Amino acid sequence: MHVSRRRFLQLSAAAVASAPLLATAAKGDAAKTVNKASKVKHGSKEPAKDPYGHKNRKANLPAWDGSTTSDSVPGSMRMFRGNLSHTYYGSGKVPSAPELKWRFRMSDLATQKHGEDVTWSGTGWSGQALKYGDYVFVGSTGGHFHCFEALTGALVWVFRGKRMFKGSPCLYKNRIYVPNVDNHLRCLDAATGDVIWDWAGPTDMDSSPCVIDGKVYVGGEDGSLKCFDAETGDLVWQEKYGVGEGEKPGSGGIESSVAIVDGVAFFGHLDGHLRAYDLKARKLAWKAKTGGDTDASPLVVGDRVFIGSEDGKPSFRAFDRKTGAELWTRHLKGGIWSSAAVHGDDLVVCGNNGVVYCLDQATGDEVWTYKIGTGSWASPSVVDGKVMFGSYDNFYRMLDAKTGELLWKYDIGGRSHSGAAIEDGHIWVGGASGYFYCFG
Numbered sequence: 001m002h003v004s005r006r007r008f009l010q011l012s013a014a015a016v017a018s019a020p021l022l023a024t025a026a027k028g029d030a031a032k033t034v035n036k037a038s039k040v041k042h043g044s045k046e047p048a049k050d051p052y053g054h055k056n057r058k059a060n061l062p063a064w065d066g067s068t069t070s071d072s073v074p075g076s077m078r079m080f081r082g083n084l085s086h087t088y089y090g091s092g093k094v095p096s097a098p099e100l101k102w103r104f105r106m107s108d109l110a111t112q113k114h115g116e117d118v119t120w121s122g123t124g125w126s127g128q129a130l131k132y133g134d135y136v137f138v139g140s141t142g143g144h145f146h147c148f149e150a151l152t153g154a155l156v157w158v159f160r161g162k163r164m165f166k167g168s169p170c171l172y173k174n175r176i177y178v179p180n181v182d183n184h185l186r187c188l189d190a191a192t193g194d195v196i197w198d199w200a201g202p203t204d205m206d207s208s209p210c211v212i213d214g215k216v217y218v219g220g221e222d223g224s225l226k227c228f229d230a231e232t233g234d235l236v237w238q239e240k241y242g243v244g245e246g247e248k249p250g251s252g253g254i255e256s257s258v259a260i261v262d263g264v265a266f267f268g269h270l271d272g273h274l275r276a277y278d279l280k281a282r283k284l285a286w287k288a289k290t291g292g293d294t295d296a297s298p299l300v301v302g303d304r305v306f307i308g309s310e311d312g313k314p315s316f317r318a319f320d321r322k323t324g325a326e327l328w329t330r331h332l333k334g335g336i337w338s339s340a341a342v343h344g345d346d347l348v349v350c351g352n353n354g355v356v357y358c359l360d361q362a363t364g365d366e367v368w369t370y371k372i373g374t375g376s377w378a379s380p381s382v383v384d385g386k387v388m389f390g391s392y393d394n395f396y397r398m399l400d401a402k403t404g405e406l407l408w409k410y411d412i413g414g415r416s417h418s419g420a421a422i423e424d425g426h427i428w429v430g431g432a433s434g435y436f437y438c439f440g
Helices: 005-016
Strands: 100-105 109-113 116-120 130-132 135-139 144-149 155-160 170-172 175-179 184-189 195-200 210-212 215-219 224-229 235-240 259-261 264-268 273-278 283-289 299-301 304-308 315-320 326-331 341-343 346-350 355-360 366-371 381-383 386-389 395-400 406-411 421-423 426-430 435-439
Touching: 130 170, 130 421, 135 426, 170 210, 175 215, 259 299, 273 304, 299 341, 341 381
Parallel strands: none
Antiparallel strands: 100 435, 109 116, 130 135, 135 144, 144 155, 170 175, 175 184, 184 195, 210 215, 215 224, 224 235, 259 264, 264 273, 273 283, 299 304, 304 315, 315 326, 341 346, 346 355, 355 366, 381 386, 386 395, 395 406, 421 426, 426 435
8 A cells, every 4th residue: 555655744654653652572581671751741842851860971983983974884784874885784694593682662752633643653654774883772762861781771861853764873083963853963872872063944853864084964844955064064066956746744855865876965855856966076977867856865876876756656766877777677665765685696685565686786677675564665785695674564674685585573463664774694674563672
């Protein structure tokens, strides 16, 4: 069934309101709950001020390795889709049947929309965690951003936003850059959660930021591509491309997250285009039609750019990276919210029509498909020859990347459109049941 993103924002959150507020122990001491979530108060305008009764402490972080970008390295997941080309998804030998190590019940955000109670829980789209040193960092739709001990789940510090953390953060020089639906982009000290700088914009910030050479690049629902000074938070420049025409009320502009290769930034837009922007020349290199609203993020492999669209004429397409010429198109009923992953000569992308596709990069031909039975907006991770993703049902799944055979699935209590941090053979991922999980 096709469900537009804007209809989803209006209606589907209510489905998670029935999730239990107190977590029960899973199995074994390592999987016990570590908190009591805050009580839901409908009609609240902001997240709970002290949902966990927790006193923040300082994380003992490693010294920055000198990298000039937010690109991840093995053992350290530092941004959405791993690196600037969106081709890194994690490291380590991943068990074919991972065990639950711990889970944490995050607080909820209860609001009213058109007089109806709506409760947001857990992590959202795209909601990928960071893994750095001995810690994992993740935001929640309940309005809080968390630092956990990666292997125990012990809460180290928590930061409260004004609304939900839905997009993914990035890490650079031991600072975390995190967007929020409260229209803010914040820079937090990764050791303490303290605010270093805070920029307030006119609309939601769903696009996930990335950093290169001391500059933060991120889109906004105001339709602008933005460049910030990573140290000061000063807005260096922005290029405006309009909000676009979509369902109202709802989001607009750029929800796609920027990929950057050879000084060119690639991003989708609600107006149905993929754009390539030359960062040095400060001008648009090219734009190409995608078929409709494009919230998914581009994947850049060699001289090709891949991206899916969700509305209009929903499809998954390949473009020439340097010219924007369309190389091939697959029209996929139901649309694509998923950002694709590369695996050798193939691509893996999840469809809102309930099918996971493995496609040949050069032609778009099917290598294999896996039928979920329900739609998925999750951006799949491919690590150690395994494909991992969530969907609209309760299961987080693992497939064999060569064959599409199901290897493992785990009931996480609700849908998950969030990306995963997968490092050192562990999987950190959340979902709309309100829990954040660690498997290994």
